[in-house]
Amino acid sequence: MLCLVGREVVGNDLNLLVDFYPKLTPPRGQFWVEFNTVLFALNTGARDDKVCGLRWEWEKKVPDLKRSVFVIPAAEFKGQRDHVLILNDAAWNIVEASRGMHEVYVFVYRRERVKHLDREPAMDYHRMGTINNTGWQAARKAVGLEKVRVHDLRHTFGQRLRDAGVSEEDRALLLGHAVNGMSQLYATATVARLVEAANKAQYTVDRTTLLSVVNG
Numbered sequence: 517m518l519c520l521v522g523r524e525v526v527g528n529d530l531n532l533l534v535d536f537y538p539k540l541t542p543p544r545g546q547f548w549v550e551f552n553t554v555l556f557a558l559n560t561g562a563r564d565d566k567v568c569g570l571r572w573e574w575e576k577k578v579p580d581l582k583r584s585v586f587v588i589p590a591a592e593f594k595g596q597r598d599h600v601l602i603l604n605d606a607a608w609n610i611v612e613a614s615r616g617m618h619e620v621y622v623f624v625y626r627r628e629r630v631k632h633l634d635r636e637p638a639m640d641y642h643r644m645g646t647i648n649n650t651g652w653q654a655a656r657k658a659v660g661l662e663k664v665r666v667h668d669l670r671h672t673f674g675q676r677l678r679d680a681g682v683s684e685e686d687r688a689l690l691l692g693h694a695v696n697g698m699s700q701l702y703a704t705a706t707v708a709r710l711v712e713a714a715n716k717a718q719y720t721v722d723r724t725t726l727l728s729v730v731n732g
Contacts, residue, residue, distance in 0.1 A: 550651030561673035568644040604714035680716035
């Protein structure tokens, strides 16, 4: 049964969807990269276009925290301000695993050889176009969650932050919403606080109060 709280994917339903991806391909295959974009969106609340269009040139090191943030220019996605994308531990590990695959984009794919593995790859890496791709559609169909949208990953992240007791202001900053009087260029202490808040979304138990049963 597929259940949503508002537009949050609930409990084992989401686990089924996410856990199915590794069955599609070995590491570094196309579906594996698609899997990483799903996990990244789920752990950052970033929209589909920002995930797939994420560029290495936007990465800003935060040496005291031994990690980075990504400052996404407003002009790239028709926004009104830059978005400082905070990475929790899961998102940071995905970024680290993606290094060296492409000079420009964080999330890229190519068709891997299934034979003649000693030969050069048949194609170069390309930018991911959308999370709503063949891997996403295959995973949804396989676990009976065909009505789940990519945008529901963002709603789920926001709901998990709320359930973990993260303040409204910090939730807004993590999701890239406008906050009056708050600069989008954060001090190290602010980044540290937001990373800690974002990490709470990884461990919060999903809500079980069902406001809407979409498919049962």
